[in-house]
Amino acid sequence: MRVFISSVRKGLEEERDSLPGLITALGHIPVRFEDFSAQTTPSREACLAALESADACLFLLGADYGHVFPETGRSATHDEWVHAQRLGKPRLVFRKNGVRLGPDQHKFMRIVEAYATGVFRDSFSSSMELQTKVVKGLRELDSKPSPLEFRRLTQQPSLIWIADDGRVNSLSSIQEPLLELHVLPMDHPGYSAREMDQLIDSLMRRVRGTEYIETSQALNLLRSQDHAAVSTENDQRRTGDKPQNGRIREVRLHKTGQISVRSTLPRDQMGSILDPKALPEQLAEMLRFTGALGLIQHGHVVVAAGVPSDGRISVDTFDPHRSRSRVQPLGFGRSVGMYQTKPDESVSLAALDNGAHEVGSDLSRALFGRLPT
Structure with a gap:
C-alpha cells in the first residue's frame, strides 16, 4: 500500500520525519514531497499526482496552515485534502495537541473534523504516540473493513x-x-x-x-x-x-x-x-x-x-x-x-x-x- 504523507514541515519536522521508516517497516511505501526527484512539473502538480497514485493519505495537522497558493486560495495540505476527498481516498488524520492554531488552520481544522464520513481521526502529543496511532490506523485500513453501516x-x-x-x-x-x-x-x-x-x-x-x-x-x-x-x-x-x-x-x-x-x-x-x-x-x-x-x-x-x-x-x-x-x-x-x-x-x-x-x-x-x- 502506498501511503501519501501530507503536512507542512514547520512545527512538525520531528513527527513527519519519524513516519517513512515506520511505514516501510509495516510493509508499505511512504510517499512525501521530500523524496521527489528533480522534475519539470510544478511542485503542487507533482504532489497531487503522487497523491493520485497512493492507496491512502495520512494528514498531520499542527499549528501552521502553510503557504497559500494564489491559484486556489488554499495551502498545499488543504489542496491535498480536497483532492483526496474528491478521489475517495482513505484518509488518516492526526492533530497535534497543545499547539495554538493560526486563523486559517483553525478554519481548515473545522472542515476536517466536521467531515463525519468515516475518516480516521486522532490526536497526538509526541512522535512516539503518533507512531503508535499510525500503526493502528494503517492496520485498520489494511484489514479493509467496510466503512459502511446499513439500517x-x-x-x-x-x-x-x-x-x-x-x-x-x-x-x-x-x-x-x-x-x-x-x-x-x-x-x-x-x-x-x-x-x-x-x-x-x-x-x-x-x-x-x-x-x-x-x-x-x-x-x-x-x-x-x-x-x-x-x-x-x-x-x-x-x-x-x-x-x-x-x-x-x-x-x-x-x-x-x-x-x-x-x-x-x-x-x-x-x-x-x-x-x-x-x-x-x-x-x-x-x-x-x-x-x-x-x-x-x-x-x-x-x-x-x-x-x-x-x-x-x-x-x-x-x-x-x-x-x-x-x-x-x-x-x-x-x-x-x-x-x-x-x-x-x-x-x-x-x-x-x-x-x-x-x-x-x-x-x-x-x-x-x-x-x-
Missing part, C-alpha cells in the same frame, strides 16, 4: 424526483436526459426559512469548493419556495458531437434537507449511454460531490438514483475516442417516467466518501434491475 427502513422515504416534478425546472432548456441521484438525511427536521437563506448564500461557494466543476464553467443560482439550485452552463455546443463523459449539471438543496444531483450521461453523436461499467463510478462521483458540499454532517442517509424513460438513452459501452455507428434503445421509449431505485435501507455518511464506490455499485445494479429486459 433497514421501516417505511418508504419521501424522496423528491426532479424529472417527475411538473413545476419550474432550472434545466428545462437542456435537450438531453439526466441521471438523478438523491441523498435524504434520516430524521432531519428540514430547514427553517432563515436556515435556507443562510445555506443558499453559501451554496455557490460550496459547489466551487468541491472542485468537481471546472473553473471555466459559469454557475447559475435559482431560488424557489422549497429549494435552491446551482446549475452549470450547457457546454454541448462547445463540444459538438465528440464523445463526452458524463458531467454534473445541477445540485439542488431542498427545504426538507434532501440533496439532489443531476448529471449528463456519457454521450456521443448517437445519444446518451448507460454503460454498466461506467455508471458505478459516475454514481460514486456524484455521492462524493454531495459529501464534499459539507451540508450533511451526521446521521444516516437514504440514497436513490434514476434515469428517465427516454429513447435517446441506450445501454451500451462508452468509448471516449469514437462514436458508435448504430444504437438499440432497449425499451427506453416506453412511457414510464423514471426508472428509479427503491431504497429499503439507510446508510452511514461513509457512503458520501470512502464508501461511495461500494454504494455506487449497489445503486448501479439496482437501477439496471429496474430496466426493461
Whole structure:
C-alpha cells in the first residue's frame, strides 16, 4: 500500500520525519514531497499526482496552515485534502495537541473534523504516540473493513424526483436526459426559512469548493419556495458531437434537507449511454460531490438514483475516442417516467466518501434491475 504523507514541515519536522521508516517497516511505501526527484512539473502538480497514485493519505495537522497558493486560495495540505476527498481516498488524520492554531488552520481544522464520513481521526502529543496511532490506523485500513453501516427502513422515504416534478425546472432548456441521484438525511427536521437563506448564500461557494466543476464553467443560482439550485452552463455546443463523459449539471438543496444531483450521461453523436461499467463510478462521483458540499454532517442517509424513460438513452459501452455507428434503445421509449431505485435501507455518511464506490455499485445494479429486459 502506498501511503501519501501530507503536512507542512514547520512545527512538525520531528513527527513527519519519524513516519517513512515506520511505514516501510509495516510493509508499505511512504510517499512525501521530500523524496521527489528533480522534475519539470510544478511542485503542487507533482504532489497531487503522487497523491493520485497512493492507496491512502495520512494528514498531520499542527499549528501552521502553510503557504497559500494564489491559484486556489488554499495551502498545499488543504489542496491535498480536497483532492483526496474528491478521489475517495482513505484518509488518516492526526492533530497535534497543545499547539495554538493560526486563523486559517483553525478554519481548515473545522472542515476536517466536521467531515463525519468515516475518516480516521486522532490526536497526538509526541512522535512516539503518533507512531503508535499510525500503526493502528494503517492496520485498520489494511484489514479493509467496510466503512459502511446499513439500517433497514421501516417505511418508504419521501424522496423528491426532479424529472417527475411538473413545476419550474432550472434545466428545462437542456435537450438531453439526466441521471438523478438523491441523498435524504434520516430524521432531519428540514430547514427553517432563515436556515435556507443562510445555506443558499453559501451554496455557490460550496459547489466551487468541491472542485468537481471546472473553473471555466459559469454557475447559475435559482431560488424557489422549497429549494435552491446551482446549475452549470450547457457546454454541448462547445463540444459538438465528440464523445463526452458524463458531467454534473445541477445540485439542488431542498427545504426538507434532501440533496439532489443531476448529471449528463456519457454521450456521443448517437445519444446518451448507460454503460454498466461506467455508471458505478459516475454514481460514486456524484455521492462524493454531495459529501464534499459539507451540508450533511451526521446521521444516516437514504440514497436513490434514476434515469428517465427516454429513447435517446441506450445501454451500451462508452468509448471516449469514437462514436458508435448504430444504437438499440432497449425499451427506453416506453412511457414510464423514471426508472428509479427503491431504497429499503439507510446508510452511514461513509457512503458520501470512502464508501461511495461500494454504494455506487449497489445503486448501479439496482437501477439496471429496474430496466426493461
